[in-house]
Amino acid sequence: MSETSKHVTYEDAGVDTAEGARAVDAIKQMVAETNRPEVIGGIGGFGGLFSAAAMKDMEDPILISGTDGVGTKLVLAQLLDRHETVGQDLVAMCVNDILASGAEPLFFLDYVAIGHIEAEQMAKIVKGVADGCKLAGCALVGGEMAEHPGVMRPDDYDMAGFAVGVVDRPKMINPENVKAGDVIIGLPSTGVHSNGYSLVRKVIGVDGIIPGTPEAEAKRVELEQVLEELGGISLADALLAPTRIYVKPVLELLRGGAPVHALAHITGGGITENLNRALPKDVDALVERNGSEMGWSVPPVITYVSEHAELAPNEACKTFNMGVGLCIICSADDEAGIVAALENMGEHPFRVGTCVEGTGEVKYTDEQ
Numbered sequence: 001m002s003e004t005s006k007h008v009t010y011e012d013a014g015v016d017t018a019e020g021a022r023a024v025d026a027i028k029q030m031v032a033e034t035n036r037p038e039v040i041g042g043i044g045g046f047g048g049l050f051s052a053a054a055m056k057d058m059e060d061p062i063l064i065s066g067t068d069g070v071g072t073k074l075v076l077a078q079l080l081d082r083h084e085t086v087g088q089d090l091v092a093m094c095v096n097d098i099l100a101s102g103a104e105p106l107f108f109l110d111y112v113a114i115g116h117i118e119a120e121q122m123a124k125i126v127k128g129v130a131d132g133c134k135l136a137g138c139a140l141v142g143g144e145m146a147e148h149p150g151v152m153r154p155d156d157y158d159m160a161g162f163a164v165g166v167v168d169r170p171k172m173i174n175p176e177n178v179k180a181g182d183v184i185i186g187l188p189s190t191g192v193h194s195n196g197y198s199l200v201r202k203v204i205g206v207d208g209i210i211p212g213t214p215e216a217e218a219k220r221v222e223l224e225q226v227l228e229e230l231g232g233i234s235l236a237d238a239l240l241a242p243t244r245i246y247v248k249p250v251l252e253l254l255r256g257g258a259p260v261h262a263l264a265h266i267t268g269g270g271i272t273e274n275l276n277r278a279l280p281k282d283v284d285a286l287v288e289r290n291g292s293e294m295g296w297s298v299p300p301v302i303t304y305v306s307e308h309a310e311l312a313p314n315e316a317c318k319t320f321n322m323g324v325g326l327c328i329i330c331s332a333d334d335e336a337g338i339v340a341a342l343e344n345m346g347e348h349p350f351r352v353g354t355c356v357e358g359t360g361e362v363k364y365t366d367e368q
Helices: 017-032 053-057 073-080 086-099 119-136 197-204 214-223 235-239 247-255 300-308 313-317 332-344
Strands: 061-069 104-114 139-147 157-168 183-188 262-265 283-287 324-330 350-357 362-364
Touching: 017 119, 061 086, 073 086, 073 157, 073 197, 073 214, 073 235, 086 104, 086 119, 086 157, 086 247, 086 262, 086 324, 104 119, 104 247, 119 139, 119 157, 119 247, 183 332, 197 235, 197 300, 214 235, 235 300, 247 324, 247 332, 313 362, 324 332, 324 350
Parallel strands: 104 139, 283 362
Antiparallel strands: 061 157, 104 157, 183 324, 183 350, 262 324, 283 350
16 A cells, blocks of 8 residues: 555545435334334344244245336436335335235335435435335335445436235135136236336437436426326326335235136236236137227326337237236136125226137237
8 A cells, every 4th residue: 555545434435324324314214104013123233023923823824025126217217306106116016026926015125226325315215115015014124225436326226125925825826727718807007117118218218318417407397298198297297107006905805705816917028928927828818909909098108108119019018018007817707706896995997808728828809
């Protein structure tokens, strides 16, 4: 080391531990509000503690885990300086996946990597995570805020999440129960959710724009303009609408004894590459699509992006959820009862299609 070297602190290197501590203080109450009775202690320890005592009454408790991120939707959040809802996206992507096995989400952990921690911004991000956990009924038992100076821009961040749930093996949802003649019921999405944003960003022209620049401000103003084709809201509002969490209505349905054969969370890959994950090898899903029209209401923002990208119907259906956030497969005899139960919860279910003999693929009625 040179004799002219001087004392360098961690803060001099770009890591503000004091601001990190302020960020933790700012989120403690939010985290506490997500607690379930099984949570032991609070945040601040080396690990999140969660009692498994409730599982002892299950015949064969199966733990189910899921991990995911928000993807490039975060680029829009940063460009628009809107950070309040991306945390719900993060929770939704994890808990909706483990819900597909019939599992109840128990607890959640998040990881945020950021160029420079600002307590106020971090509080907004984590509030979204806490809000999502409350919607899913799971506890936020811990997480990590990692400052990455020199690796990320000060205003850049990325997120990942991890959820653990449980289901009693005799009650676990198994796609092998799906038979030809079954029907597919959909629950509506709130828009694009958290998939397809690499295409979205290209269509709306934000690729390569750095937040905080004059170009970014001009684009922000443009995206905040109300558009009639979106039903009187802005692209900013439509594209940052948080991913819907389906846990509570679906668990209520299952706990009520509804004979559900399979569930499918429609995420990356759209209807085409997710509905097939809920099928056995000898059954196809036949989705009711007539030409370019679906048999239900497609959110205007998905139509807007699909048309501006000039996507053919098949391409759109393997890119976006097309208004279907979750699919429930049941026998035709049970359809009316399940639909009625969902409607009594305030849901708006609709018929997506039927199951036919096949090879485990998703097909569309206008391809017949």
